């Protein structure tokens with residue numbers, strides 16, 4: 402059953418957690434946490450998101466604090482390391498924090514950077530970790546021609562990709578790129594992320610045959626149960642991933658990953674190494690490329706350590722009231 406809005410506001414705290422490296426153009430991750438019968442939960446819809454989009458994240462956060470949660474099918478989940486769009490010279494330092502890993506996801510197509518910088522970063526990763534599986538994420542920021550250029554340049558260097566996540570923005574562009582890839586004789590797999598979570602129909606991208614893999618995050622899809630339903634109705638392999646949550650929100654994504662019938666690829670849940678702080682006593686950081694499935698306990702003092710400014714608290718509470726109304730919460 403849904404809580405009243407007043408119950409959410411009663412325990413709500415807003416925090417801003419510093420990141421080690423700029424990610425998605427931000428240096429701090431701002432989010433709201435609240436407590437329910439299941440424990441603490443996190444509402445981490447990015448500030449620029451619309452109320453409609455943020456309302457799905459709120460439904461997910463409420464499920465994690467108050468809702469029924471399916472039983473998990475495994476106790477450990479293998480995860481990838483993640484490399485933000487840093488300069489070539491910073492690759493070694495950033496990846497050294499990830500410990501041991503078998504797969505690394507590298508961010509590319511950062512606004513203001515060139516394909517040359519992306520290529521240099523990727524070559525550096527491959528020279529430091531020749532055995533690692535390499536996946537890219539462009540967050541939809543390449544044009545078709547640029548994505549194709551990078552695929553060809555990597556092939557020219559003898560580098561094979563595990564897959565290329567959201568190289569271009571729209572479903573139509575993804576479909577066109579896939580045709581282009583096979584026309585030129587490549588076998589690069591395409592994963593869809595934004596095309597799943599920002600679409601009114603999460604499986605439209607699959608229906609359009611515009612991708613080979615689906616990246617699913619439970620928060621934008623309204624929670625663990627609804628993300629599992631989407632996974633069950635898809636024929637494609639699923640890569641459960643996080644959305645730069647703290648360990649409180651990451652635990653929900655981990656629960657989703659651990660509840661999936663099959664896990665063919667390493668999950669995109671190795672994001673805690675990008676944070677310079679956390680809200681729990683024992684962070685969900687992978688050990689040997691593996692995350693133990695658990696719900697970590699809140700470290701109460703972290704809520705003061707990372708407390709956001711008063712006006713940001715007001716902003717989040719107003720947003721909570723608007724989004725709560727959208728999903729039918731009573732005052």
Ligand SMILES: [Mg+2]
Pocket residue numbers: 538540566567594595616
């Ligand atoms: Mg992505």
